[in-house]
Amino acid sequence: MPVNPQRTLDELKELRALTGDEQGAQRVAFTDTWARARAWYREKLSELPVTVSQDAAGNLWATLKGESERELLIGGHLDSVPNGGWLDGCLNVLAGLAVLRRMAAAGTPPFTVRLVDWADEEGARFGRSLLGSSAVSGTLIPDEVRGLKDKDGVSLPEALAGHGIDLDRMLDAHAELKNAAAYLELHIEQGPVLESLDLPLGAVLGTFGVERHTITFHGQAAHSGSTPMDKRKDAFLAAGRMASEVYRVTDRHGGVSTIGSCKTRPGIVTSVVEECEITLDQRHLDLNTLTAMWHDAQDAAQRFAQEGQVSVKFADLWRIDPMPFHPELIELCDEAIVETVEVSHRLPSGPLHDAAEVARAGVPTVMLFVQSLYGISHNKIEDTREEHILASVEALDRLADKAMAWISGAQHSAVKSQPPQAQAAGDIQELRAEG
Incomplete structure (x- = not known):
C-alpha cells in the first residue's frame, strides 16, 4: 500500500x-x-x-x-x-x-x-x-x-x-x-x-546557532527644549546608529541579525533619553562566524558610545550553538x-x-x-x-x-x-x- x-x-x-x-x-x-x-x-x-x-x-x-x-x-x-x-x-x-x-x-x-x-x-x-x-x-x-x-x-x-x-x-x-x-x-x-x-x-x-543579548547605552537626561543638540549625551542617538551597523556586520559575515526591541528611559516626550536598551538576536550556522558577528557588534556599540559621550554595557539573554x-x-x-x-x-x-x-x-x-x-x-x-x-x-x-x-x-x-x-x-x- x-x-x-x-x-x-x-x-x-x-x-x-x-x-x-x-x-x-x-x-x-x-x-x-x-x-x-x-x-x-x-x-x-x-x-x-x-x-x-x-x-x-x-x-x-x-x-x-x-x-x-x-x-x-x-x-x-x-x-x-x-x-x-x-x-x-x-x-x-x-x-x-x-x-x-x-x-x-x-x-x-x-x-x-x-x-x-x-x-x-x-x-x-x-x-x-x-x-x-x-x-x-x-x-x-x-x-x-x-x-x-x-x-x-x-x-x-x-x-x-x-x-x-x-x-x-x-x-x-x-x-x-x-x-x-x-x-x-x-x-x-x-x-x-x-x-x-x-x-x-x-x-x-x-x-542556526543563536546569540541573544541586550545592549544598554547610558547617557544623561536633559530638557528637550533647553539643551543644544551638540551638548546632549543622548543614549538613543548611540543606540539608533546600531540599526544600520548591524546590517553591515551581517552583510560581512552572512547569517541574520535583528534588533527586536528598544526601551528608553525616562521615556517622555520632553526629555533627552538617559538610557536606551536594545535587544540583538544574531544567527549563523558556523560557530566561529557567529562569535565574530557578536564581537563586531560590541565593537561598534563601544565606538558609538564613545563618539556620543555615553557609556554602554552588555548582558547575555540566551545562546545556543x-x-x-x-x-x-x-x-x-x-x-x-x-x-x-x-x-x-x-x-x-x-x-x-x-x-x-x-x-x-x-x-x-x-x-x-x-x-x-x-x-x-x-x-x-x-x-x-x-x-x-x-x-x-x-x-x-x-x-x-x-x-x-x-x-x-x-x-x-x-x-x-x-x-x-x-x-x-x-x-x-x-x-x-x-x-
Whole structure:
C-alpha cells in the first residue's frame, strides 16, 4: 500500500477546524485546546498496531514494533503559537502518521519506528521553546524554568502538573533515545527562500546557532527644549546608529541579525533619553562566524558610545550553538526530494526546531522543508500550496525508507569521511558564494 498524502491533507483541515478560529490556530501547549488536539490525534493512532505512551516530559510517542530494537524516529509538534498557522508543527506529525500507516500496512518493519509529538516546541505560553525535546536531549535545566509564569500568573510547574508532568522528573525522558538510530522531521520552511527559487522542497543543512543579548547605552537626561543638540549625551542617538551597523556586520559575515526591541528611559516626550536598551538576536550556522558577528557588534556599540559621550554595557539573554545535521542523511534527503519533484535545494534553518535538540543528543538527524507561501509563519495567513503538501508527504515517506536502508548499512554516502560540522559549514559557504 502506498503512502496516502491526500488523507494527510484532509486531516490537516480537520484539525484546523477542530482547534482554530477566525484568528488562526490556538493549540498553545498545556491548554485545553492543545489537549483536545492530542485526544483527536490519539483517536487516529488507535486505528494502528502501535503502542502509545507519554514520557516524563509530556512528549507523546507512538511505537510500531520492528524486527530490530534499533529505532527510526519521526517527529513534529501539535502545539502552536496563539493565532498561529494551520501547518506549523502539525504537518510534521500528520505526515509522520501517514508514513507510520504505510509501514504498518506493509507488515513488520526491519526496525522499530517511533512517531513523536514533542511537547511545547513553541514556548508560546511560558517563553521556553523546545521544552519537551530539550528534556529528552538532556539540555533542559529544571531550575532555570521553575519560576516561569504565563500572562495569567500560572506557573510552569502548575501547568505541567495539570497534564501529568513533574518538572523535576522531566529529564527521565532522555531514556527515550536509548535505541534511536536516526531522526527525521518535515516542516514548512517559514521563510521565503524556496518560494523565491520556485521550488517546492529543500533539504535542511542544520539549524542556526543563536546569540541573544541586550545592549544598554547610558547617557544623561536633559530638557528637550533647553539643551543644544551638540551638548546632549543622548543614549538613543548611540543606540539608533546600531540599526544600520548591524546590517553591515551581517552583510560581512552572512547569517541574520535583528534588533527586536528598544526601551528608553525616562521615556517622555520632553526629555533627552538617559538610557536606551536594545535587544540583538544574531544567527549563523558556523560557530566561529557567529562569535565574530557578536564581537563586531560590541565593537561598534563601544565606538558609538564613545563618539556620543555615553557609556554602554552588555548582558547575555540566551545562546545556543549551531547544529549541523548529518551529512549522509542530508544526501538521502536530497535523493528523496529529487525522486519526488525532480529538483532539490539545500538551505539552513533560521528558526529553531526540535530536530536540533535530537541532533545535539548525538542522534543522526535531518530535516525536510516544504515551501511557505509569502515566507510567512506564526500568522493565520500561513499557507503552502496543496500540491506541495502532498509532495512533502511523499518525500518524507521516501526518506523514511532510505533512512531504514541507511541504518542497516545498505547505503553509504560519498561524504561519509567528513564530520557533520565541516560538511554543513562548507555547504553554507558554497551557498553564500552563489549569492
